[in-house]
Each structure stands twice: as structure tokens, then as C-alpha cells.
Amino acid sequence: MRDNLQVLKSSAVFDSVDAAHIDAMLCCLGARTQTFDRNDYVLRAGDSPESLGLLLDGGVLVVQEDFWGNRNIRGRITPGQVFAETFACVPGAVMDVSVVADESSVVLWLGVQRILRTCPAACAHHSRMIRNLLSELAQNNLRANEKLTHLSCRSTREKLLSYLSAEARRQGGAEFAIPFDRQQLADYLSVERSAMSAELSRMQREGLLSTRKNVFCLRPASPGAARK
Amino acid sequence: MRDNLQVLKSSAVFDSVDAAHIDAMLCCLGARTQTFDRNDYVLRAGDSPESLGLLLDGGVLVVQEDFWGNRNIRGRITPGQVFAETFACVPGAVMDVSVVADESSVVLWLGVQRILRTCPAACAHHSRMIRNLLSELAQNNLRANEKLTHLSCRSTREKLLSYLSAEARRQGGAEFAIPFDRQQLADYLSVERSAMSAELSRMQREGLLSTRKNVFCLRPASPGAARK
């Protein structure tokens, strides 16, 4: 719990905010922490959160669920990242997604309206935080765009390649770990788990990639690879 | 062209900015207008725009295209709305989508970094505009979320119902016009145009809805409706 300050200092929303002032800011933002066990709901679809969540420890999934338990995973939040900021920034916005703890997690709630409503000149750091928040929203937009790119692919194979290429690019190498197990990956890409599993097998047989558990390694295209 | 000021005043990014100050702001933002014919590219994938676009007149489509001309429509921008703001807000961000004029259009370019970089206190309206921009980004996020909801549906019918319900909700009635023709709607939902057309026919036969051109009317569920 002592390294929470470390997480805060490295978090994008507190970027360029003097560490010495963070305590004062937290008080000003009405910050409070909350802990969750695995599979606990952090926020439910239908909520209108007034605070954004900053994950201090653990991991949470942003998911959309229908009545029959079908779920689409929007993304996974890791410590230092924020979530629900979009809904917290639009007063009255109703969440159409839920946030579920994927493991034991600690969340710091920040009353974003206290940043936005009061005059930014009141506190020198407010203006900085608003710009950080804006940057965070833009990043979130980019992530959503990326996911839209994956989902607009027509076939399971294309979706996999689109996602895996993006992940390789993001992590800067052909070998990388993904934050999902197979079922979660299928829910993220909106495909059938079994069909995806079969497709991954085919792709491995063709030499496009190799995978052990959640570690993938993309291979450069080999001209003599067998099709199908 | 004279009613451009009217568009600006009603635009969300200039919300609560005194009309008398807009002129001064435009100068400060390095604003300049540009006109486009139908099918002209306003921005191309690969660009790193330093300005956001505010549409003064006409209509533009945000699209993602691959090498073979397959395109996915991300959305349609109408006068008063902004586009490319996400990329303009993240210095160096490379666009993975293009913006194409769907009709003759007039765009006002606003140097967003001049809002963000300079001290907000320098101009009383800067702080207001930053918050407007933040709100705009949040709205954009909500739209992206909505589209993700549509795209995560598995079947053509589900996608159609998801989109049409959302549109009905947005426009506040069972009867509404959509901003797309059939091909554009198919590209927006990432489905086959012909399959979508067939599905729409089936849904009409079942009495779920009626459609003439781009006007749709959703009907309340009738218990005795024939399946398939």
C-alpha cells in the first residue's frame, strides 16, 4: 500500500504534478480508496458515476453484458490507468458497460467534477490535471479506434491478425504477452472461442505464429507456407 | 457564408464563449477555412494533423480503408461538429482513418495546440474552450462506445437492431432518418450490403419495422409476428 504513491506519481493523470502537492490534491478531489475481490463488480451498467476510477493495484475488465450472459470485453485496465472517466466527465451519462475485477484490486476514486467545475485558476494544479485528463480521454479514444479496427474485420483470422499486430507494435517486438486468456480474447474480439482456437491452430500450422498460453510470437511471412 | 458565425456559436466547442470574443479567438487559434468537393479527401490516413476540423457546411465521413478499397465508416460529421480532434490533441499521433467529403463541404481548421500549450490564464476563454474540448472528446468516446456495441453483435440482424434502436433513442422517436444510404450503412456496420438488404426485407415482412429510402420506422413488438 505504500507504493500506491509510486503508482500515482507515474500515472498519466498526475503527470507533471509536483509529488509534494499530490496529497493536497487528493484531499481536494475527495479521493477515497476501495478494494475488490476477483469477480466483484466495481461499477455496473446503469450507474452514473461521479468519480473516475484510478486503478492502484490488481486488474479490472471493462465489459458489456446482455441479459443472457454474453459479454464483450472492451478492455483491461492495469495499475496507473483510469476508467469510467468518460462517464464521469459527462454529467448524467449512464454507463452501458460494467467494470469487473479480474483479480484482487484497489481503486482510487477521484471526483472529477471538482476538477472541472471550480475555476481552474483556484489551484495551480487544476489546469494541469484538466489537460492530463484531456490527454487521457484522447488516449482512450485511440484505444477505442484500435478496437473498432479489429472488430470491423470480417473473419476471425483477420481479427486475430489485426489485434496481434497491434499488440506487437505496442509492445515493440514480435514476441509478447497478452492480458487475456482464450475465452477473454474471444470475448474481446467478438468471436467464437472454439472457432478462434481452431483458427489459431491453423495459423500455427501455417507458421504464421506460435503461442504458448498467453505468449504469442509472430513470424515473418514465409513464402513457401502451406495455405489452409 | 455569413451564417458560418451562427454555426460556430451553436457549436459545442464554442459553447459559453461570448459571441463578441469569437473573432478574437479565431485569430488566436490560427483559424482558416478550406472548401472541398464531394469525394475529396479532407485528411488521409497517415497524416498527423495539428489542427482539429470544425465542419461549417456540408457533410464528411470518417472512414478506414484497406489496400483493396474495403472501407469501414466510423461516422458521419454534420455542421457544427468537430473531427480529428483526438489526433490533434495527441502530438505526433498518426491517423489510421481518413476523412472524405460526402458532399461539398467547408471546414474550419483550429490549431488546438495553441489552446493547450499556452497558459490557460492568458485568455479567459482558453479555459472554457479546454473544458469544451474535453467534453467533446468525452462525447466522441460515447459515440465510439456505441459503435463498439453495434459491432460486437454477432449477426447482421442484431447489428441492425442495435444501430436502429440507438438512432431511435437519439432522435427521440420510432420514426427517423439515418445519414447513410444502404451501402454506407453496410460499411458502417461492417456487414455485406446484399445480406443486410435481405435482412431488412425479412424484418419488414415480420413487421419489425418499415423503411422507405433512409427513413426508418420501428414498430412495437407484435406477439403474433411470424418467425423467419
Next chain:
DNA sequence: ACGGTTCTGTTGTATTTCCAACAAACGGAG
């Protein structure tokens, strides 16, 4: 080591989508 649970890959069948080609309806331009 032992069960029990979860995760992953495989397979077969039913269903759906994709694709190409065509037909009908529509909307200007001359």
C-alpha cells in the same frame, strides 16, 4: 497423489454470411 475445476483444442452439424450476378426501382440530363 488425488479429485475437482478451469482452460484449451478438436470435431461434426446446423446456420449464417460472403460473393457474384442479375433484376427492379429511382433519379437526373438531354
Next chain:
DNA sequence: CTCCGTTTGTTGGAAATACAACAGAACCGT
């Protein structure tokens, strides 16, 4: 009005996905 290009709806065969059911592997705590 006719011609012509565009848009929309229809159809049939090829291909891909959805679904269910199962088997082996990995993982857990006891």
C-alpha cells in the same frame, strides 16, 4: 420522354462461423 448511371432488392452456391459436445492438459487445494 428516353437514356443511363446509381441505388436497392433478390437469389444460389461456396465458404465461414455458431453451437454443442467432448477430451486432454494444466492448475488448484487438500
